[in-house]
Amino acid sequence: MGRNDLKKLLDEKKMMKEKVFLKFWPKLSSKMPLLIIFAPEDKASQEVLFQILQGLMVLPVQVAIISENEPPDNAHSKGKYMWLNPKTSSQAQLDNWLTASDMALVFEEKQELLKKIFAQGVVVIGQEKSPLLQNYHPNEETGNSFTFKSINPWDAFSALVRAHESYRFPYDWQHIIRGILEVR
Numbered sequence: 001m002g003r004n005d006l007k008k009l010l011d012e013k014k015m016m017k018e019k020v021f022l023k024f025w026p027k028l029s030s031k032m033p034l035l036i037i038f039a040p041e042d043k044a045s046q047e048v049l050f051q052i053l054q055g056l057m058v059l060p061v062q063v064a065i066i067s068e069n070e071p072p073d074n075a076h077s078k079g080k081y082m083w084l085n086p087k088t089s090s091q092a093q094l095d096n097w098l099t100a101s102d103m104a105l106v107f108e109e110k111q112e113l114l115k116k117i118f119a120q121g122v123v124v125i126g127q128e129k130s131p132l133l134q135n136y137h138p139n140e141e142t143g144n145s146f147t148f149k150s151i152n153p154w155d156a157f158s159a160l161v162r163a164h165e166s167y168r169f170p171y172d173w174q175h176i177i178r179g180i181l182e183v184r
Helices: 003-024 043-056 073-079 091-100 111-119 153-167 170-183
Strands: 034-038 062-066 081-084 103-106 123-127 145-148
Touching: 003 034, 003 091, 003 170, 034 091, 043 062, 043 153, 062 091, 081 091, 103 111, 103 153, 111 123, 123 153, 123 170, 145 153, 153 170
Parallel strands: 034 062, 034 103, 062 081, 103 123, 123 145
Antiparallel strands: none
């Protein structure tokens, strides 16, 4: 992907993110990271997600969760979370959320989903066992994602914090996105 293609993708993401923030979080800056979570299907991983949601309350990120399940009682806490049901949301709406997102938390290594996420220039936070994911190493400037070893709240949250810290450095973040676009 050329420099102009990267700029075009980043401009499109910025525009869509501004629209999302203006509509759903008008008092917040769209410079804040937007995390999209693809909720897991199995019960054990769903419980881990609910624990992660509690931890996300302290991170300055806004969160969109794609799930067919009903949100837990604390899911709309302080307007931080948007709960999107793929059965009631159009594919275009879900695609707009993905385009606007900076990072995506995934629990399952579905290759087609990862490729779709990468195609939108979204940084994945997922299990290290996926062959498409290469953990980002800031000193070496290598990798295209932030990985965790197992599905537990501590490992996943640690990867989320590392992603959030890297997001604060635009050069590093764009470098990761360039690595993502090479995978697709």
